[in-house]
Amino acid sequence: MEPILSARNIVKRFGGLTAVNQVSLDVYPGEVVGLVGDNAAGKSTLIKCISGVYQPEEGEVYFQGQRVHFARPIDARKAGIETIYQDLALAGNLNVPANIFLGREIKKAYLGGVVHTLDEDTMLRESDKLLKDLEIRFPSLHMQIDKLSGGQRQAVAIARAMYWNARFIIMDEPTNNLGVVEQRKVLELIRRLKAQNVPVILISHTLPDVFAVTDRIVVMHRGRKVTEKRTADTNSEEIVRYMVGALDDTRATA
Amino acid sequence: MSKRFVTLLILSLVLLSIVPFAVAQDAPAKPKIGFLPGVVDPFYQVMEIGVNEAVADFGLEVVTQYPQTWGPSVQTPILEAMIARGDLDYLITAPTDKEQMIAPLQAALDAGVKIITVDTFLGDGDYVNGPVTFPISYIGSDNIEGGRIAARALAEVLGGKGKVYIQNTNVGVSTTEQRGQGFKEGIAEFPDMELVGEDYNLDDANTSVEQTAAKLQAVPDLAGIFGVNVFSAYGAGNAVKAAGLEGKVQVIAFDATADAIQNLRDGVVTLVIAQKPHDMGYLAVAFAMADWRGVTSIPKHVTTGYAVINAENVDDPEVAKFIYQVPGQ
Amino acid sequence: MAAESQPLAVPAEKSNRQKQVILAVSRLWAWVFLVGLILFFTITVFSTSGGDVNFLTVRNSQNILMAITPVLLMGLGQTFVIIAGGIDLSVGWVMGLASVISALVIADFTNNRGMAETLAIPLGFGVGILSAAIPGFINGLIIAKLSIPPFIVTLGMSFIARGISLLLSGGNVVIGQPPGVRAFGNESLFYLISGEGGGLFFLNRPNVTGEVLQRLDRILPWPVVVAAIVTAVLLFVLHKTQFGRHTYAIGGNREAALRAGVPVDRHVIMLYTLSGITVGFAGVLHTARFNGGSSIAGDPLMLSSIAAVIIGGVSMFGGHGSVAGTVIGALIIAVLTTGLVMLNVLPFYQFVVVGIVVILAVLIDQARDLIIGRIESH
Ligand SMILES: Nc1ncnc2c1ncn2[C@@H]1O[C@H](COP(=O)(O)OP(=O)(O)O)[C@@H](O)[C@H]1O
Ligand SMILES: [Mg+2]
Numbered sequence: 004m005e006p007i008l009s010a011r012n013i014v015k016r017f018g019g020l021t022a023v024n025q026v027s028l029d030v031y032p033g034e035v036v037g038l039v040g041d042n043a044a045g046k047s048t049l050i051k052c053i054s055g056v057y058q059p060e061e062g063e064v065y066f067q068g069q070r071v072h073f074a075r076p077i078d079a080r081k082a083g084i085e086t087i088y089q090d091l092a093l094a095g096n097l098n099v100p101a102n103i104f105l106g107r108e109i110k111k112a113y114l115g116g117v118v119h120t121l122d123e124d125t126m127l128r129e130s131d132k133l134l135k136d137l138e139i140r141f142p143s144l145h146m147q148i149d150k151l152s153g154g155q156r157q158a159v160a161i162a163r164a165m166y167w168n169a170r171f172i173i174m175d176e177p178t179n180n181l182g183v184v185e186q187r188k189v190l191e192l193i194r195r196l197k198a199q200n201v202p203v204i205l206i207s208h209t210l211p212d213v214f215a216v217t218d219r220i221v222v223m224h225r226g227r228k229v230t231e232k233r234t235a236d237t238n239s240e241e242i243v244r245y246m247v248g249a250l251d252d253t254r255a256t257a
Numbered sequence: 258m259s260k261r262f263v264t265l266l267i268l269s270l271v272l273l274s275i276v277p278f279a280v281a282q283d284a285p286a287k288p289k290i291g292f293l294p295g296v297v298d299p300f301y302q303v304m305e306i307g308v309n310e311a312v313a314d315f316g317l318e319v320v321t322q323y324p325q326t327w328g329p330s331v332q333t334p335i336l337e338a339m340i341a342r343g344d345l346d347y348l349i350t351a352p353t354d355k356e357q358m359i360a361p362l363q364a365a366l367d368a369g370v371k372i373i374t375v376d377t378f379l380g381d382g383d384y385v386n387g388p389v390t391f392p393i394s395y396i397g398s399d400n401i402e403g404g405r406i407a408a409r410a411l412a413e414v415l416g417g418k419g420k421v422y423i424q425n426t427n428v429g430v431s432t433t434e435q436r437g438q439g440f441k442e443g444i445a446e447f448p449d450m451e452l453v454g455e456d457y458n459l460d461d462a463n464t465s466v467e468q469t470a471a472k473l474q475a476v477p478d479l480a481g482i483f484g485v486n487v488f489s490a491y492g493a494g495n496a497v498k499a500a501g502l503e504g505k506v507q508v509i510a511f512d513a514t515a516d517a518i519q520n521l522r523d524g525v526v527t528l529v530i531a532q533k534p535h536d537m538g539y540l541a542v543a544f545a546m547a548d549w550r551g552v553t554s555i556p557k558h559v560t561t562g563y564a565v566i567n568a569e570n571v572d573d574p575e576v577a578k579f580i581y582q583v584p585g586q
Numbered sequence: 587m588a589a590e591s592q593p594l595a596v597p598a599e600k601s602n603r604q605k606q607v608i609l610a611v612s613r614l615w616a617w618v619f620l621v622g623l624i625l626f627f628t629i630t631v632f633s634t635s636g637g638d639v640n641f642l643t644v645r646n647s648q649n650i651l652m653a654i655t656p657v658l659l660m661g662l663g664q665t666f667v668i669i670a671g672g673i674d675l676s677v678g679w680v681m682g683l684a685s686v687i688s689a690l691v692i693a694d695f696t697n698n699r700g701m702a703e704t705l706a707i708p709l710g711f712g713v714g715i716l717s718a719a720i721p722g723f724i725n726g727l728i729i730a731k732l733s734i735p736p737f738i739v740t741l742g743m744s745f746i747a748r749g750i751s752l753l754l755s756g757g758n759v760v761i762g763q764p765p766g767v768r769a770f771g772n773e774s775l776f777y778l779i780s781g782e783g784g785g786l787f788f789l790n791r792p793n794v795t796g797e798v799l800q801r802l803d804r805i806l807p808w809p810v811v812v813a814a815i816v817t818a819v820l821l822f823v824l825h826k827t828q829f830g831r832h833t834y835a836i837g838g839n840r841e842a843a844l845r846a847g848v849p850v851d852r853h854v855i856m857l858y859t860l861s862g863i864t865v866g867f868a869g870v871l872h873t874a875r876f877n878g879g880s881s882i883a884g885d886p887l888m889l890s891s892i893a894a895v896i897i898g899g900v901s902m903f904g905g906h907g908s909v910a911g912t913v914i915g916a917l918i919i920a921v922l923t924t925g926l927v928m929l930n931v932l933p934f935y936q937f938v939v940v941g942i943v944v945i946l947a948v949l950i951d952q953a954r955d956l957i958i959g960r961i962e963s964h
Contacts, residue, residue, distance in 0.1 A: 056845060077847030092845040096838035096905035097831075105835055106847030108828045120826045163846075297934075320930050325937070326886040329876050334653040334920070338927035341646040342639045356761045357876035360772050368645075369800040428757045 005068055007032050007202055008084075008171055013052050013062035015045075022048040023059070024226040030171070033200040035193060037213040037234070040223035041246050046206045047089050049223070050173050054086040055079040066171070077106060083170030087177050089206075091160040095149035099141060100130040102148055103163045133162050138188055153180030161189065172196060173204045178212065190216050210239045224248050288346035288549045290319040290542060291339050291370070293332065295351040295377060297323040299514050299581040300534050304375065306583070307538025308349060315546045320345065329357040340365045347393075347545035349538070351376040355431070359389055366391055373544055375537045377432075384557040393548055396540050398532045399560045400432050404439020404483075407509050407530050409446070410565050411481045414507050414527060418449035419480025422472050424489035426460040433485040436511055440483050453479065458489055465492020466499070473500050481507040484526070487517050494525030513566055513580045521571060531579040533561040605958055612954035616897060616914045616947070623918065627925035634929060641928055644780060644803050648810075650920045652875075655813045656681070658916040659868035660884065660891035661898075662820050663722075663861030665912045668895055669824075670854065671837040671904030672736040674861045676725060676743040677891060680718045681884025683751040684869025688714025689760035689767075689879025696764045703764035714873065715866030721747055722862020726855030740858075751881035760879035771874030774804035775811055809871040816867055821909040833857065837904030890919055893940055897947045906951075918943060 006029035015023040023045045030036050038046050052059040055073030064071050066082055073079040079086070093102045104126045110119040130144055139158040141151075148156055157180045164172055174193075178186040186209075193203055193216045207213050213220060214234060221231045222245040230245045230252045244250045292308050294301035305321060312319045322339060324331045332353045339345060348370050352358035359379050362372050372392040380389030382397075411421065421444060426433045437455060444450050453476050458465040465484070469492060473479055482497070484490025490510030497506045503524055510517045513531035520526045544555050564579040571577065624642065631641040640646075660677045667674045692710030695701040701709070721743050728739045777788040780801050786792075794802060806814075824830035832853050835843040844850045865884070872883040896902065897918055898911025919940055926936050 054845075075847075075849075076845040077849070080847055086845075088845065092839070092842040094835040094838035094842050094846075094905075096834055101831060101835075102846075105831075105843065108831060110828060119828065121828060121831060322927050322930075323932070323934075325934065328882050328886055329880065330656065330872065330883055331886045333876075334649070334923055335927050337649040337653070338646075338924040341643065341649050341924070342635070342928055343643075343645075344635065344638045354759055354876070354878075354880065356759050356878045357880060360768055360875065360877050364772065367799050367802070369797075430757065 004031055006030055006065075007067055008053070009065040010049070010053055011063050011065070013049060013059045013064075015048050015052050015057055015059050021226050023052065025062075026223065026226075026228045027062075028204075028221060028228070030202045030204060032202060033197060034219065035197050035203045035205060035217045037217035037220040038204055038206045038223065039208070039210070039213060039220060039242060039246060043225075044223040044246075045226040046223055047175055050086065050175055050204060050206065051088075053079070054084060054173060080106075080167070083167075084173065085164035085167055085169035085171070086173040087160050087164045087175060089175040089179070091156055093148045093156055093159060096147060098147055099134075099144040099151075099159055100126040102159055103130050103133070103166055105163075107167070129166070130162070133166055134158065137162055137165065137192065139185070154182060154185055157181055158185070161192070165192075169201065171202055173206075175206045176208065177205070178207065178209060186212070210242060213242075214239065222246055224251065227253060229253060287315070287317055288545060289344050290317055290545055291345040291348040291350075292319055292321040292538075293336055293339060293348060293350040294323055294375075295332070295353045296327040297325060299583060300376075300512065300532070301351065302583040303581045304534035304538035307535040307540075308542055309538075311539045311542030311546075315542065317542070317546070319542075324353070327353050329354050329361070332358070333361045336361055336365060340368050340370055343368075345370050346549065347371050347373060349373045349375055349541040349545065352379055353377070355379055355381075363391065371545070371548065373541045375541050376534070382558065394541075394544050394555055394557055394559065396537045396544070396559045396561060398563065400435035401439035401442070402560070403511065403530055403532070403563055404436040404441070404485075405443035406439075406563050406565065407436070407483050407511065407528075408440045408443020410528050410530070411483065411507060411509050412444070412447045412450060415450070415480050417447050420451050420453045420476055420478060421481040421483065422453050422469075422476070422479055423455035424465050424469060424482060424484045424493045425455055425457050426486055426489060427457055436485045437483075440485075458492060460486070460488055462488045462492040462495075465489050466496045469493045469496035470500065473497070473502065473506070479506055481509070483509045483511075485511050487512055487514050490517065490526050491520055494520055498525055513564075515580070515582060518566070518571065518580050521566065521568060524568075527567065529566040531564040531566055531581075533564070533579065534581065535578075536561045605961055608954055608957055608961075612950055613899075615950055616899065616911065616918065619943070620914055620918050620921065623921050623925065627921065627928065631925065631928045639928060641925060644778060644805070646924065646928075648774075648804055648807065650917070650924055651810045652807055653920040653924065654913075654916040655809045655871060656868040656884065657887050657891045657894055657919065658913060659813055659816060659864045659871070660887060661894045661912045661916055662817060662909065663857075663864035664891060664895050665898070665900055665907055665909060666820070666824065666833050666857050667736075667861050668900045668902060669837045669904060669907045670833045670857050671840065672729065672854070672857065673892075673902075674722075674725065674740045674858060675737065675888070676721060676740040676747055677861065677865045678885035678888030679744045679748040679751065679881070680721050680862060681865045681869040681872065681887075682881035683721070683747045683754075684714040684718035684866040685872045685883040686751045686755045686760055686879040686881050687717040688870040689763060689873045690754060692764065692767060692873075693760060693762035697762055703766040706764065707766050707770065710873075711870040714870040715863055718866030718869055719859050719862040722865070723855060723859040725862070726858030729858065730851040730854040736858075748881065748885075755879060755881050757881070760873075761877075763873070763877050767874050768877040770808050771871065771877065772804075772807065774807040776805035778803045778805050809875055812867060812871060816864060817909060817913060820864070824909050829853075829856070834905060837901075837906075890940070891916075893944050894919055896944050899947065899951065901951065902948075915947075 008030040010028045013023050013026045026049055040046050051057045053064055055076040055078050109122040109125050111122045112119055127144060161177060178189050190212060196203055217234045219233055220242060222229050222242060308319060322335050324335055348365060352374055355378055366372055374392050374395045376397045378395040381387040382395050384390050384392055384395060423437050423440060425437050441452060444452050456468040458468055482493045484493045490508055494508045497503060497508060507527040509528045510526045511530050513529050517529050521529050547555055564576060566576055627641040631639050664674055688710045691713045692706050695706040696703050725740050725743050728734055729736045773791060777791055779786045780803060832848045835848055836850055836853060873879045894915035895912050898915035900907030922939055923936050
């Protein structure tokens with residue numbers, strides 16, 4: 004089977020620091036891939052190279068068999084890749100619907116399409132429906148993001164990624180700010196996506212979660228991919244050893 | 258909304274409805290004067306002294322407002338607020354632009370306030386045959402004549418011969434351009450005097466220092482410099498001092514501000530040409546009073562002349578009174 | 587719906603109401619302050635003049651509207667720019683540039699090329715506005731593409747505009763305008779001859795002289811009409827359209843806007859161009875009102891325009907503010923100037939008061955966030 008997403012030999016440097024060093028990653032249809040590693044391993048940088056935030060210095064990205072160059076994040080979104088960023092990437096001064104629809108606002112046309120206004124009612128209704136589907140409740144969707152709790156913000160970021168019926172979803176530590184109940188909801192969500200044949204890359208520090216939902220696990224250490232295992236074939240103990248650098252497949256074969 | 262706020266609102270509305278009746282009074286026997294100079298500076302402050310003296314002598318009332326910066330954008334809103342008072346009969350003003358202030362001052366006249374211009378004028382300053390005739394009079398200095406006086410005074414110091422140079426401010430500023438022009442005309446009266454150049458320092462003393470220093474290098478036998486305003490003369494004088502040429506190169510300054518007089522005392526400048534803002538202020542009020550009394554032969558244009566101040570006469574009270582000095586400042 | 591299955595802290599009913607009150611006060615204080623100022627001047631001007639002078643008159647209301655026109659127009663584009671986290675320091679001299687160029691074009695086409703003034707004036711105004719839009723566009727281009735701080739770029743542009751306008755005008759006021767220019771800048775939509783029984787209303791300037799002329803008031807001068815239309819359009823754009831939404835988003839979190847798909851660079855370029863356009867309107871209206879083009883038209887007004895924006899509640903950190911706020915800010919400054927002149931107080935006090943109001947505006951903003959933060963943490 005063809006991978007739906009394939010990143011090959013990605014290199015990304017920040018000045019003298021090589022944050023991502025020759026990393027390749029394939030994701031097959033309907034697959035959930037866990038991406039783990041210690042802090043500063045380069046996980047977030049890698050997925051930003053895929054989602055168009057960064058342009059990798061070396062390497063290629065293929066999506067649905069096509070070579071793609073995402074010059075800006077919107078290009079990746081247009082291609083059907085939605086990303087929940089670790090820092091959430093929400094505008095704190097805007098309310099919930101404004102954030103969910105940011106950059107893709109629903110508009111109403113007047114005067115034969117000469118004038119467009121924001122269709123606030125529809126965006127509010129859609130946001131409400133979406134958050135209800137995700138079983139996330141808010142005191143008021145009119146509240147500014149700045150005035151929401153960390154968990155609520157996380158929910159908005161997740162909802163935004165869900166709305167667009169993405170063909171591919173990247174989640175960078177999506178359960179970070181969440182309580183136990185909501186964490187479980189996110190895992191359910193990932194399973195539901197898998198059932199709908201939507202592949203997911205999940206970055207997480209919570210290994211039990213990773214083991215609970217992923218098909219494969221990729222481990223990064225200091226910018227390099229040190230191993231890739233079928234979830235069924237490994238255990239947390241082994242993964243942790245890869246994460247801390249005690250094990251390294253590339254070194255073994257080199 | 259609090260109850261107190263509502264009460265206050267109602268009170269003020271009641272007050273406002275009484276207003277129209279309260280204003281319907283008989284016209285006062287004496288005119289009320291407005292004074293609106295071009296900008297806040299010592300020249301106009303001395304003019305204000307003249308205005309106030311005349312106002313006291315005639316037993317009038319005056320309303321004075323100063324724009325904080327030069328220009329119609331700033332002067333006009335103040336003008337309109339003064340006119341909106343509705344109680345002024347005359348406005349003594351220095352228009353900040355001879356073209357742009359025509360419309361606002363015409364509107365003031367339409368509202369019933371007669372105009373006298375001081376220091377600066379509207380149109381070409383000829384209120385008899387020129388494009389603008391509505392002001393009662395223009396009282397000011399003749400800047401071309403001022404330039405000529407500067408040239409003659411410099412010639413006298415130099416014995417009628419030598420190379421001279423002009424430190425000017427900006428192209429297109431009518432007063433300083435006219436001073437430069439008059440100076441050139443004055444120099445032309447002396448066959449042994451030669452103008453070797455004119456530079457524009459953009460009203461910046463540092464630029465004036467640089468330009469003058471360069472000129473002193475290029476023309477070693479330079480004898481005199483005309484600084485068309487305080488900064489120009491100050492820069493020129495300092496460049497002369499720095500080159501150790503004090504006494505050898507004469508510097509003439511226009512406008513007798515405290516700074517200019519200090520430069521004179523410090524030996525940086527040789528002569529100061531003083532305008533007579535006090536006279537302008539006093540005369541303007543006198544003209545307003547005359548117009549009020551029905552006098553019809555008020556001169557449409559009065560030039561107030563100059564005084565030449567040098568190190569010898571600067572302490573003579575007859576000359577010192579022309580220094581732009583505001584008591585208590 | 588709020589309370590039912592909410593796992594996260596729901597503010598108690600009482601603190602919620604407190605919060606609403608504080609939010610309302612912080613939003614409305616400028617209006618209250620403006621009304622207070624008008625009342626203050628109405629009473630003090632009347633009483634200190636022994637009843638001779640009235641502040642609240644038809645004529646004065648029109649004066650104040652005329653006085654805010656350039657400051658407001660300069661402030662409107664600035665409102666967008668600052669909401670998006672930028673600043674445009676070039677507005678003063680760019681306004682002068684627009685004034686000079688519009689006057690040059692009108693003078694040239696009517697005097698040298700025999701164009702009818704009904705064509706030459708719109709042409710000149712159009713070119714004038716364009717000549718202000720171009721520096722704005724260049725500002726935006728450099729800020730967006732080269733990531734140079736807006737403060738520096740627009741300061742540089744300010745000098746460039748100043749130089750070009752002085753060069754083009756030779757430092758002089760550009761004159762030779764056909765009569766329609768002055769008429770547009772000084773005539774109005776309606777006229778009122780006030781008097782007993784309320785007064786007479788006219789659509790065209792009545793031909794009156796003498797004592798009746800003195801009672802003739804211009805109602806809604808054309809520059810005010812133009813400024814009102816521009817304000818209405820921008821009010822709509824900022825608060826009702828995607829363009830406005832993106833402006834807030836960029837000011838709130840530029841990176842988030844970028845990742846969400848807002849075309850940030852293009853938007854920033856458009857914002858500075860917009861600022862140039864509103865400044866261009868101010869410039870051509872100066873030409874009309876003062877019957878000539880002047881390079882120094884805008885410079886003395888720049889700080890007032892920024893003060894108006896801040897008083898109106900636009901955060902210098904970006905993300906917050908409104909068009910209505912800027913209108914109020916401009917009105918507060920104009921009312922202060924006019925009121926103090928009518929009180930015959932030295933106008934320099936105006937600066938002190940404006941300064942206090944600017945600082946007050948920012949303090950009120952911060953106090954609001956502080957108090958609300960405290961309520962929420964309880
Ligand atoms: N924009 C950036 N500029 C400079 N260095 C960066 C930048 N983003 C990430 N880094 C560095 O790259 C390395 C990898 O970071 P990151 O990808 O965020 O790691 P992870 O997500 O695995 O914790 C870190 O050392 C981090 O400091
Ligand atoms: Mg990370």
